[in-house]
Amino acid sequence: MKRLLQLICPLLLVLILLLAHNLATQMQKQLRKTSDILYTPPADFLKISSLGNKGLFSDYLFLKVYTFYGGTLNRNSKPRIRNEEWEWMINVLHNATELDPFFLDPYYFANAFLVWEAGMVKESNLLLEKGSRKREWDQLLPFYVGFNCYYFLNDGLKAFRFLSEASRRSGGNQLYESLAARAAYNADKTEFAISYLEDRIRDAELHGRKAGVADIAKRLESMKAMREIELAAESYRKVFGRRPADIAELLEKKMLGSMPSDPYGGFFYMDSNGRVRTTSDMRSVKK
Amino acid sequence: MKALFSLAAITFKEGIRSRTVYGILIFAIFLMFLNVMISGMMMQDVAKVAVDMALSSLNFVGLLLVFFAGVNLFSKDIERKTIYMVLARPISRSRYILGKFAGISAIIVFSLAILAIFESASIVIMKNGYPAQFLRFSWSALFFSFLLTLISLIVVLSTGFLFASFSSTSFITLVLSIVTYLIGSSANEVKALLEVPHDIGERTSPLLLYCVKAACYIFPNLSLFDIKTEAAHGLFVPLSYILSSIFYGILYSFVMLSLSCIIFKRREFP
Amino acid sequence: MDPIIRVHDVSKSFRDNLSARKVKALESISLSAEKGEVYGFLGPNGAGKSTTIKLLLNLIRPDSGSVTIAGRSVEERELRRIVGFLPENPYFYEHLTAEELLWFGGQASGMKGSEIKERSMMLLEKTDLLDARKRAIRTYSKGMVQRAGLALALVHDPEVIILDEPMSGLDPFGRRMVSNLIIDMKKAGKTVFFSSHILGDIEKICDKVGIIAEGRLCLEDSLTNLLNYGATLEDIFFAEVEKISVKGN
Numbered sequence: 001m002k003r004l005l006q007l008i009c010p011l012l013l014v015l016i017l018l019l020a021h022n023l024a025t026q027m028q029k030q031l032r033k034t035s036d037i038l039y040t041p042p043a044d045f046l047k048i049s050s051l052g053n054k055g056l057f058s059d060y061l062f063l064k065v066y067t068f069y070g071g072t073l074n075r076n077s078k079p080r081i082r083n084e085e086w087e088w089m090i091n092v093l094h095n096a097t098e099l100d101p102f103f104l105d106p107y108y109f110a111n112a113f114l115v116w117e118a119g120m121v122k123e124s125n126l127l128l129e130k131g132s133r134k135r136e137w138d139q140l141l142p143f144y145v146g147f148n149c150y151y152f153l154n155d156g157l158k159a160f161r162f163l164s165e166a167s168r169r170s171g172g173n174q175l176y177e178s179l180a181a182r183a184a185y186n187a188d189k190t191e192f193a194i195s196y197l198e199d200r201i202r203d204a205e206l207h208g209r210k211a212g213v214a215d216i217a218k219r220l221e222s223m224k225a226m227r228e229i230e231l232a233a234e235s236y237r238k239v240f241g242r243r244p245a246d247i248a249e250l251l252e253k254k255m256l257g258s259m260p261s262d263p264y265g266g267f268f269y270m271d272s273n274g275r276v277r278t279t280s281d282m283r284s285v286k287k
Numbered sequence: 288m289k290a291l292f293s294l295a296a297i298t299f300k301e302g303i304r305s306r307t308v309y310g311i312l313i314f315a316i317f318l319m320f321l322n323v324m325i326s327g328m329m330m331q332d333v334a335k336v337a338v339d340m341a342l343s344s345l346n347f348v349g350l351l352l353v354f355f356a357g358v359n360l361f362s363k364d365i366e367r368k369t370i371y372m373v374l375a376r377p378i379s380r381s382r383y384i385l386g387k388f389a390g391i392s393a394i395i396v397f398s399l400a401i402l403a404i405f406e407s408a409s410i411v412i413m414k415n416g417y418p419a420q421f422l423r424f425s426w427s428a429l430f431f432s433f434l435l436t437l438i439s440l441i442v443v444l445s446t447g448f449l450f451a452s453f454s455s456t457s458f459i460t461l462v463l464s465i466v467t468y469l470i471g472s473s474a475n476e477v478k479a480l481l482e483v484p485h486d487i488g489e490r491t492s493p494l495l496l497y498c499v500k501a502a503c504y505i506f507p508n509l510s511l512f513d514i515k516t517e518a519a520h521g522l523f524v525p526l527s528y529i530l531s532s533i534f535y536g537i538l539y540s541f542v543m544l545s546l547s548c549i550i551f552k553r554r555e556f557p
Numbered sequence: 558m559d560p561i562i563r564v565h566d567v568s569k570s571f572r573d574n575l576s577a578r579k580v581k582a583l584e585s586i587s588l589s590a591e592k593g594e595v596y597g598f599l600g601p602n603g604a605g606k607s608t609t610i611k612l613l614l615n616l617i618r619p620d621s622g623s624v625t626i627a628g629r630s631v632e633e634r635e636l637r638r639i640v641g642f643l644p645e646n647p648y649f650y651e652h653l654t655a656e657e658l659l660w661f662g663g664q665a666s667g668m669k670g671s672e673i674k675e676r677s678m679m680l681l682e683k684t685d686l687l688d689a690r691k692r693a694i695r696t697y698s699k700g701m702v703q704r705a706g707l708a709l710a711l712v713h714d715p716e717v718i719i720l721d722e723p724m725s726g727l728d729p730f731g732r733r734m735v736s737n738l739i740i741d742m743k744k745a746g747k748t749v750f751f752s753s754h755i756l757g758d759i760e761k762i763c764d765k766v767g768i769i770a771e772g773r774l775c776l777e778d779s780l781t782n783l784l785n786y787g788a789t790l791e792d793i794f795f796a797e798v799e800k801i802s803v804k805g806n
């Protein structure tokens with residue numbers, strides 16, 4: 001009897017302990033539900049309290065966002081992630097990059113999820129611009145900024161600036177180069193695109209890069225042709241006080257000597273805003 | 288010189304054999320695995336996180352050693368009167384301080400060197416696993432950051448010695464040196480924060496700024512020894528910076544130890 | 558001949574940390590021991606024995622008066638090359654072994670390695686610690702620690718040996734061992750100054766006795782002189798201490 005008691009008592013104790021623990025953790029969940037988990041202490045405070053371990057704190061903050069995001073993947077609610085949660089994420093990422101502005105992952109995360117999933121392009125770009133400034137060797141971040149400006153924000157000039165920076169850092173990545181030129185062109189800054197492409201060709205020749213030069217040259221040729229038409233249209237406007245209706249009018253009034261040809265195999269035309277475009281859209285047209 | 292060396296030697300032996308050091312080393316092995324685990328979770332900057340973790344664990348374990356093995360070894364010596372067996376020898380009080388300091392520094396350097404080997408192992412593992420993320424990684428930057436961390440620990444230890452040289456209990460010494468560490472490693476950030484021109488809101492009072500500035504001079508400016516970010520990203524740190532920080536650290540420790548010697552010379556051990 | 562240990566008109570008071578009151582530990586004490594003498598320093602608990610001994614080792618400093626050994630001020634560092642000291646309730650680095658402890662003692666006193674080895678083996682044997690010499694002091698009994706401390710005090714073959722209650726915590730065998738060691742040292746021409754409150758031990762080995770009570774030296778004389786009157790040391794001790802207490806109150 002006594003032996004039995006000796007056996008049962010500890011078991012009972014363990015059982016009670018488990019129950020008590022469960023109860024306490026339940027209560028804790030309640031507590032957390034009501035309090036605001038989305039709080040972020042200010043970056044300055046974190047800087048001071050990191051006591052010289054800013055890098056580690058930054059890692060921690062990023063992991064917090066990363067695991068939070070991972071945790072939302074099996075949510076059923078709609079929307080899956082609430083607006084204030086996205087806000088919180090970008091704030092934490094901002095803090096993480098204040099603590100360590102060179103840390104790539106927060107920028108990468110912002111671009112991958114905040115831009116594409118939450119559509120917080122402006123806020124994310126602010127972050128990415130900081131990263132691009134700090135990580136001055138990194139070609140990816142200016143590419144992201146440029147791409148977002150170009151694709152989401154329609155800010156061709158800024159897109160051109162960052163994309164050409166990306167191209168410079170990459171040592172002549174063709175994707176960046178063509179995107180930069182395209183952005184400048186879309187921003188109605190054809191002469192930027194031209195001088196940029198000329199510069200790229202010079203640079204490629206200087207470094208003995210053969211591959212891709214032909215591509216750039218082709219694009220350059222196309223741009224120059226469009227620039228010629230643009231200039232003609234400009235003089236036309238000065239003379240006649242209005243925009244020409246189409247390119248044929250320029251040829252008619254002898255403002256343009258002859259119709260330039262598009263190396264991509266398309267035809268130049270003027271859109272309703274008076275911008276010179278090509279039917280090839282600077283992609284090789286299959287004949 | 289022989290006396291100083293032999294005191295350093297027994298201090299080292301005593302410290303190395305105590306459980307504190309073993310406990311800390313076991314903790315270090317745990318940290319190594321943690322490093323591999325956490326840095327493996329990253330999307331891109333595996334190298335940076337691996338280096339961050341390695342250096343911060345070194346710093347943290349080093350601080351544990353300084354406070355719980357180092358400062359204690361000195362202040363307990365006075366508290367428990369084990370100091371009698373040393374002072375009864377033809378050893379001057381200054382030599383006592385220097386010998387003790389050398390011995391405890393050796394414990395810290397030794398333990399951290401072992402820890403650094405473990406941490407390097409974890410970095411090697413990560414480097415082999417993710418070679419593309421380690422393009423900018425440099426062992427020399429890591430080494431210099433480790434070296435400066437070590438110097439900062441020595442500086443913190445020297446402040447502990449100053450407190451131990453006049454306080455009568457090891458607890459007070461411990462508290463004072465921890466407070467010094469906290470101030471020393473944050474004062475520079477606080478100063479930077481206060482000096483930022485505020486265009487809106489209230490201005491910081493000049494008195495506060497003055498106090499913080501004074502604190503930066505009086506307390507060891509430990510931010511000078513923090514090049515973890517640079518090491519983590521393989522950024523360039525000029526040798527002149529490293530040398531000047533080391534110079535500052537050695538000078539600061541020297542001042543602390545000189546003060547301790549002066550105080551210790553007058554002290555009685557009833 | 559000048560006495561080898563000389564305490565002249567020394568007073569010492571401690572500041573009590575809590576009440577900031579001064580506690581008088583010694584009041585113009587003077588005593589002296591000749592070279593080759595065994596000096597027994599007797600007194601009840603709290604009389605000031607340990608205080609006097611700490612003064613002899615410059616661990617504390619007198620408020621007034623002078624303390625010299627072999628004619629030199631105890632503040633001189635080099636003096637401690639010829640002084641051996643065993644503190645009351647000695648406490649050593651507990652992870653060291655007795656062997657390492659003696660190695661340190663020898664090194665710090667400027668001995669050569671071979672010399673240390675030789676002397677420490679001899680002393681460890683005499684103090685019956687030979688088998689335990691490679692064990693950490695942490696694992697020693699109180700008596701063993703006391704004996705290790707004694708070996709440490711003697712490792713550099715000092716001229717003057719100062720022992721604070723060397724017999725305390727020892728069993729009869731240990732006490733006899735200490736007595737024998739003291740007698741050996743006396744034979745080798747060393748001066749031994751030791752405090753105790755165990756009268757029987759003192760009676761056997763001392764040449765000179767000093768009795769201290771409440772910080773004042775009541776009596777200092779050679780043992781033969783004292784015992785000439787037919788009284789035992791015990792009788793004298795009680796009589797002297799009671800005299801002081803009556804005076805004090």
Ligand SMILES: Nc1ncnc2c1ncn2[C@@H]1O[C@H](COP(=O)(O)OP(=O)(O)O)[C@@H](O)[C@H]1O
Pocket residue numbers: 557571572573580581582600601602603604605606607608609
């Ligand atoms: N550190 C101290 N602070 C205050 N009083 C002390 C201190 N050390 C000793 N005393 C006092 O001095 C007197 C003598 O002490 P001590 O020399 O240790 O006596 P004992 O003869 O037992 O060795 C005692 O009254 C004791 O209370």
Ligand SMILES: [Mg+2]
Pocket residue numbers: 603606607608645
């Ligand atoms: Mg005593």
